[in-house]
Amino acid sequence: MDDNKSAVLICTCGKQLQLGFDFLETHVSKMDLTSSVTVHDLVCQEEGLTKIAELLKANDGHLVIAACSSQKIHPRIGQYLDSKGIDSSQIQYVNIREHSAWVHKDLDEANKKSVDMIRGTLARSAKSIKRTLEKKEIPPHVTVIGGGIAGVESALSLSNLGYEVALLEIADELGGHVRSLPVVAPTGKSGKEILSGRLVALQNDSNITTMTKTKVKYVTGEMGKFVVHYMSKDEEEKTLDTSAVVLATGFKEFKPTSMDEYRYGKNPDVITQFELSCMLSEGKLARPSDAKPVKEVVMIQCVGSRSEDYKKDCSKLCCTFAIDNSLEILEKVPDANVRIVYMDIRVPFENEMIYKESREKGVDYIRGRVSMTWEQDSKTFVRIYDSLLDKYLETPVDLLVLSSAILPPDGTSELSETLGYALEDDGHVKELYGKLRRNETRRRGVVAVGGVTRPQFVFEAVTDAQAGALIIHNELQGGKIESIARGAVLNLEECVGCSLCAQQCPRGVPLMVEQTEAEETDEEQKILFKATIDTLNCHSCGVCQSLCPSGATQLNFLSNDQLWSEIDATLEDAGPDYPITLCFYCEECSVSTIDIVGTRRMEYPASTRLIPVPCAGRVSIIDLLKAFENGASTVMIAACEKDRCHIGGTGNEIAQVQVDVAREILNAIGWNGERVDMFRMFSAEPERFTNAVNEMVKRAKKLGPTPVHDGTAGKWMEVSE
Amino acid sequence: MSQSKLEKVIAPKRQRMLDMVLALGGLKEESAIPLSRVKEELDKLKIELAPLTDAILAFPDSYFTKFLETVEKSRIIAEISDRGILKESISNLEKASSKIESESLKGLNKLIIDALDRMTKVEAPSETSVDIDIPTILSTISDLISEIELITDELEKTSKTEAESAQAELVSLVENLNLIKTKAQTDPETALDELQKIGAKTRYGPGMRAAAQVKRGKREGRIDGARFHNLVLDNMLTEAIRGVIMFILGKMGSKTVVQIGGLMQTSSQAIQNALVTMIQRGEIEMVGLDGDTPVFSKVRTEVPNSTLVLKIIVQQFRGIVKSLELNVAETANESLRNLQSVLERLKILGAYYETALSEPMNKLRETVDNATETLLTSQTSDDAENLKLLVSAGLEAFARFRLKITLEKGPTLVSGTNVYGEKLDPEVYQIMMDTYLDNELERGTILILIRDLGALTAHDLAERTNIPQDRILRHLLRMKRDELLTLAGENHGYVLYDVPRTPSEAEIAILTASNIALQLSEAKVELERILSELKAPDIGRLANSLEVFSKARDKLASVRVNGAVIDETTLMEVEDSIRSAVLLAYRTRAKIPSTRPKVTLEDLVDVDVPSVLDEYRNQMGYAPLLGFGTIEWEQSRCLGCKSCEIACPENAIELKPRIEIPKFFEISEEALSQLPSSRSLFYRTVQNLATVKPSKDISLENEVPGFGSVEVDLWLCVACRTCVRRCPGPENGALELELKWNLPEVVKHIISTS
Helix, strand or coil, X not given: CCCXXXXXXXXXXXXXXXCCHHHXXXXXXXXXXXXXXXXXXXXCCHHHHHHHHHHHHHCCXXXXXXXXXXXXXXXXXXXXXXXXXXXXXXXXXXXXXHHHHCCXXXXXXXXXXXXXXXXXXXXXXXXXXXXXXXXXXXXXXEEEECCCHHHHHHHHHHHHCCCEEEEECCCCCCCHHHHHCCCECCCCECHHXXXXXXXXXXXXXXXXXXECCCEEEEEEEECXXXXXXXXXXXXXXXXEEECEEEECCCCEECCHHHCHHHCCCCCCCXXXXXXXXXXHHCCXXXXXXXCCCCCEEEXXXXXXXXXXXXXXXXXXXXXXXXXXXXXXXXXXXXXCEEEEEECCCCCCHHHHHHHHHHHHCCCEEEEEEEEEEEEECCXXXXXXXXXXXXXXXXXXXXXXXXXXXXXXXXXXXXXXXXHCCCECCCCCECCCECCCECCECCCCCEEECHHHCCCCCHHHHHHHHHHHHXXXXXXXXXXXXXXXXXXXXXXXXXXXCCCHHHHHCXXXXXXXXECHHHHHHCCCCCCCEEEECCHHHCCCCCHHHHHCCCCCEEECCECHHHHHHHHHHXXXXXXXXXXXXXXXXXXXXXXXXXXXXXXXXXXXXXXXXXXXXXXXXXXXXXXXXXXXXXXXXXEEEEEECCCCCCCCCCHHHHHHHHHHHHHHHHHHCCCCHHHEEEEEECCXXXXXXXXXXHHXXXXXXXXXXXXXXXXXXXXXXXHHC | CCHHHHHHCCHHHHHHHHHHHHHHHHHHHHHHCCHHHHHHHHHHHHHHHHHHHHHHHHHHHHHHHHHHHHHHHHCHHHHCCCHHHHXXXXXXXXXXXXXXXXXXXXXXXXXXXXXXXXXXXXXXXXXXXXXXXXXXXXXXXXXXXXHHHHHHHHHHHHHHHHHHHHHHHHHHHHHHHHHHHHHHHHCHHHHHHHHHHHHHHXXXXXXXXXXXXXXXXXXXXXXXXXXXXXXXXXXXXXXXXXXXXXXXXXXXXXEEHHXXXXXXXXXXXXXXXXXXXXXXXXXXXXXXXXCCEEEEEECCCCCCHHHHHHHHHHHHHHHHHHCCCHHHHHHHHHHHHXXXXXXXXXXXXXCCCCHHHHXXXXXXHHHHHHHHHHHHHHCCCCCHHHHHHHHHCCCCHHHHHHHHHHHHHHHHHHHCCCCCCCCCCHHHHHHHHHHHHHHHHHHHHHHHHHHHHCCEXXXXXXXXXXXXXXXXXXXXXXXXXXXXXXXXXXXXCEEEEECCCCCCHHHHHHHHHHHHHHHHHHHHHHHHHHHHCCCHHHHHHHHHHHHHHHHHHHHHCCCEECCEECCHHHHHHHHHHHHHHHHHHHHHHHHCCCCCCCCCCHHHHHCCHHHHHHHHHHHHCCCCCCEEEEEEECHHHCCCCCHHHHHCCCCCEEEECEECHHHHHCCCHHHHHHCCHHHHHHHHHHHHHCCXXXXXXXXXXXXXXXXXXXXXXXXXXXXXXXXXXXXXXXXXXCEEEEEEEEHHHHHHHHHHHC
């Protein structure tokens, strides 16, 4: 592609920046890719904005703005230009304030750094292309899997937002676990009461199709055109076209048949807490073995929870449910004796109130464990170890109630194979990012709400469901999606079908399509695939681009050529006398941290050159090696912390392996692998960035000139012969 | 290609290949057999089964009702002293009752539970003191040995009589077989029919299945005339011989190859050939030697307890003999020799009617125990104090006996030297002895308790002995390894340990009945489910559950209470129904093949393995083998994309995290230009930067997308070529399959040589 010249607009920030603007102007105007240089005092004010519009028009959109952080200025400029109907998609920003003027005392060095970075950005700008508004219409239809409280609530919310909803429930009745709760803390209402209003609304809602006794088998396609394959009521396999999926499959109560000390499954009077709930809500409190009245009740907490053998962590709900049920028992049988054997009682929020109430009403709390259960003379006995008294108690019981662990429902892992969401170690659905992207899953267009993500109280699940519905609405925009397509674009011709993009995309956007027609004529009987990528579904992290062996998939705002020429231009003057450290930084946590370094005027060496990438995962091993080829002494990537990649959890890990391999390769080919490294940081940890940069600058000095500087690079043949 | 020759050359892989020919043929068949035909066969089976199933499903009820009556009347449960057996029976019956509704099983369970409760309550250990002199004991022992020998004679006679009565049947079988051999030369089809009839008599499963498959192959034209003739002459006859061998070993006891050959009027060579495969199939095993010749027997899942008990008695007695005075020792030695010979004879008998031995065997055991005890009290030594302490502790005789020897020998080791001339440090000896004494003391206590109180868990023992539970467990494991203890089920999650006991008739009856009740209840549920709506994929399960009925019936026919078989008439009546039902199910199974179309023998080369794989694996239990080949991997064309690994149906190919970096420097310019752009740019950049050419590969800890070395496990590779076809590398990819031997060629070869 031909290189386009760009206008450069340099902002003095109200003449406050300690930079030699004359120096910048002189040097930048001499650059080949510069069409004009304007030094302006207030780019972010009305007159500056007018200037931008003017320069864009004169240079067909090619404009480099050297000013403060794009995090601050970009939104303002974008908004202004949008309001004027001017395309701003090709503007490139270079931060000479936080990344240069504010952090380097030496004016000469800061000037040099700024010039280098402007030169690099000019190269990026030279190959930029216009991005246009794209539209896509998709059916405003959402499928909700699971008809418990979360599923019902999200179906109602989605319907209110104007979507058609298919609500699929595996059981023959809606309502899930909530239907059988005798009382839901802290409302004092029964589960049925809480459900009833919603179920009526559901029935009156013509947008919602409810299918019970329906089991989802697998799902194909992507956001906007998912196909849900399910077994209908009459055991027929059917399909359903839908645009997004809400996973609300709830949870499963652990059945502790394998824990012999409790005799669950062998002795009918040993039941789980939920089984007791069912019993109470049906009003049939009696001993299951002989239907005699219940007086002595022992409840055991943490059955399977907080246990290395079953569920490692706390199940959160069981304490509250146990107290709910014991109060319910006391109400029905006032002279009943309820004892709760616990390890720690954990009742969050206002549930503390019912704990207090239960103590007042005489529920007996015993800190300890039950070591054994047995039957004698047709009675059930338990042996309780009281750890506060250090004593064993043996006592007959009418009912032994096990507060057993809350597990993810059956089939969660099977569905993940085709729905593409990630799972936590404990089998619950993994949320994209616990702080900022809750309810979203790894797969675009699939949200998970309610108990399937973690044990949740009834009203937590309701809020979760509403949040999930809003996320879907945000994605589907009522079926008429309209945006400037910013993301990966696939060149089908170049795609070799290796599927690396589909394997590694953090959000599962690329799909592999078998080329059956081409296969028929292929002489070698090859199994042929090509990828497809819907740019409107893309999160533009660039992982696919980094891994693609043929350059078939590239971000439309940062192609390989753009980045490589930027590296080349930035490092134009890099040499052994003034060793340069090149830093790729992600525009999520890292940019924020580096900007804070600037605002706090924390100094670091000026021999650093910074290049922004949307996500660390965009940096390929070739990019790293290119930096060395062009004269960098050390190269680093600044990225989000482990498990905190904003793109979907794995962009930073892909970057990490690129760095690891680059390091090994450098060591093998006669370099020092320490010249490349990766550093993680949260969004407001300025020290971590300055420490990292100082370390890499130190290494650059310590390791001295690179083989590229020495002229020995590429001379391996002479050495081996 | 004769059978015997092939078995010598890579038998397992060839076996897989032959299976493959038959099964893929079967897979193809579906295209020839329309669905309507399958339905027709199923309907036919349904009609044929209908009159049989009622009787089959009803027989367990009838049997167990009668069983309960008999048990109530005869009160045999009261005779049972082994709690382990009672507990196991209860657990079986509870499980069975959870599957099906049966009053008789519940009744039976209640009886046993009551009996167990009574036992738990009456717990007054009777203390008997013994004071008998050694010669008297020895003479009692010798009397008992004679008694046992007589019974063993009887047992051998019975087994011989059984063998003789089987003899007549065998003669007709062998005659038949010989006739068929001759017939097979001229008329293989009739011969195969006849062979199948023999199969029905010997009930040798693998043979019956093979015959059905060959027949089907012929019918569908997959196996041509000449090949068919060959198969009948060779493989099918061998299978028939195997059937007869099983008949002999089952009904006439263990035999040597020469004996079998004599009985079958067949050369030892042919028998030997047939036997090898049977050993591989785990059907028979070697149990002893007759002179230098190995004796073979049917594989038995369990050794009778009396044999185990006798083994222990022999060990114990051997110890006694060593410490006796000369003249007494001689008598004892003779008894020992007799005991050993009885043990050998019982081993060769394999399975026998244990109950007959129960009484004298238990007496013998008690007497030998007493003898050891007497021996210890009568003889004195410097360590008498210790010994008396142990005796008064009421310790188990056997353990004390080992102790005594050690105690006597120990001091000499300290004062003198051992055979290697080494001296033992007195302090070390002291510590050793202390630990040893403790251990033996504790183990003795444990054995005594278990013998008196029935099976116990580590937990029970810890409560009774005050020995820490983990120590108890270690002792139990040690004694289990020495075969002093056996496992007897579980209690509250703890394993129950018991001493080997010779079960009485009552114990065998109750245990077997409860066991079978469980099996039958499961099979009944399954059978009812399948029959409610008979579908083609269920046919295998149908046959299996009918087999369970068949085996259960046979087993029940051998259960005796007070010497009589229970509900004999029903058992007799139902026998034929079950047998016919099993045969009908197998026949239909042979007629309706699986449901996979498209495969023909001719285009086996092009079989899309992944698409037929699941079905094949379900049928055969392992993957099909299309041939043997090697996969060549060319690093320079590899993109490290793992597509091969993902596509491989057998998990035979893997991208290992190892970078063969020296090869980066050996890629030709032409090869580089063929590579996708970024890939070649990467290699070029590395070359441009390098100052030296690496000599070693890079090993990475984790997988790295885009990098790695492909490794193929040829043992798993089925040469299906899927990886080669999937590889997206340039110029037809980085992988190449070189077929060293492929199935269609083998098939052609077989056809051309026959």
